[in-house]
Amino acid sequence: MIRTAIAGLVLLPALVAASGSAIASTYLNQSNITVTVGAGTSPGSFNNTFNGGSTINKVIDAPSATAEEFHNQTTHIWFTAADDGGGLELLFDFGIEYDLSVLHFWNYTSEGFDVDNVAFTFFNGNNVQNGMLSVTPDLGSSPGIRAQDIALAAPLNVRYVTAFLTGSNRQVDFQNIGFTANLSAPVPEPETYALMGLGAMVVLAASRRRRRPQAGPRATAA
Ligand SMILES: [Ca+2]
Ligand SMILES: [Ca+2]
Numbered sequence: 001m002i003r004t005a006i007a008g009l010v011l012l013p014a015l016v017a018a019s020g021s022a023i024a025s026t027y028l029n030q031s032n033i034t035v036t037v038g039a040g041t042s043p044g045s046f047n048n049t050f051n052g053g054s055t056i057n058k059v060i061d062a063p064s065a066t067a068e069e070f071h072n073q074t075t076h077i078w079f080t081a082a083d084d085g086g087g088l089e090l091l092f093d094f095g096i097e098y099d100l101s102v103l104h105f106w107n108y109t110s111e112g113f114d115v116d117n118v119a120f121t122f123f124n125g126n127n128v129q130n131g132m133l134s135v136t137p138d139l140g141s142s143p144g145i146r147a148q149d150i151a152l153a154a155p156l157n158v159r160y161v162t163a164f165l166t167g168s169n170r171q172v173d174f175q176n177i178g179f180t181a182n183l184s185a186p187v188p189e190p191e192t193y194a195l196m197g198l199g200a201m202v203v204l205a206a207s208r209r210r211r212r213p214q215a216g217p218r219a220t221a222a
């Protein structure tokens with residue numbers, strides 16, 4: 001039993017590494033990530049689609065990357081910046097590091113209001129910036145809006161993403177934004193191995209303490 005425990009401790013890093021590479025692509029939406037409106041959002045108006053920020057989740061509520069959505073007050077976000085160059089900042093937290101592969105973007109259907117540019121900044125799990133990318137999505141399909149799939153040359157090991165959305169005439173209107181990603185392969189820190197070694201020693205020491213009474217019960221206590 002003790003030998004099994006120690007074998008388990010030794011095997012753990014290999015199992016962790018294997019599981020990281022074996023997991024299939026994941027679609028990231030409200031079920032596994034969060035989104036908030038960033039303080040970098042420019043002065044402007046949300047045109048009654050925002051409810052003080054409490055409904056911002058509707059930009060990550062597409063159930064799948066192929067979902068179709070119809071444009072109405074409950075499904076989209078429409079922001080109008082007060083000044084040229086102004087835009088909407090969204091802050092994503094994936095909870096864990098992912099390697100992003102595809103951006104899915106459900107844009108508005110007319111050039112007068114659609115999102116013309118999304119400027120991404122990527123951060124790893126330690127909140128250290130590890131990349132930037134600018135994406136120019138197409139107009140959304142009509143009448144049902146389906147996602148445009150855009151290959152995302154994002155860095156690996158992304159946990160936090162900042163997206164700054166702008167439109168050519170101060171309008172930012174879209175339905176959803178989503179990502180397809182793979183869990184990043186974990187890289188165990190040296191401290192992890194040290195802790196595992198310490199754990200093995202604790203198990204060994206405990207087993208010796210348990211055995212000792214059987215070998216010479218209370219012989220020295222008398
Ligand atoms: Ca939506
Ligand atoms: Ca436009």
Ligand SMILES: [Ca+2]
Nearest residue numbers: 111114115116
């Ligand atoms: Ca456009």
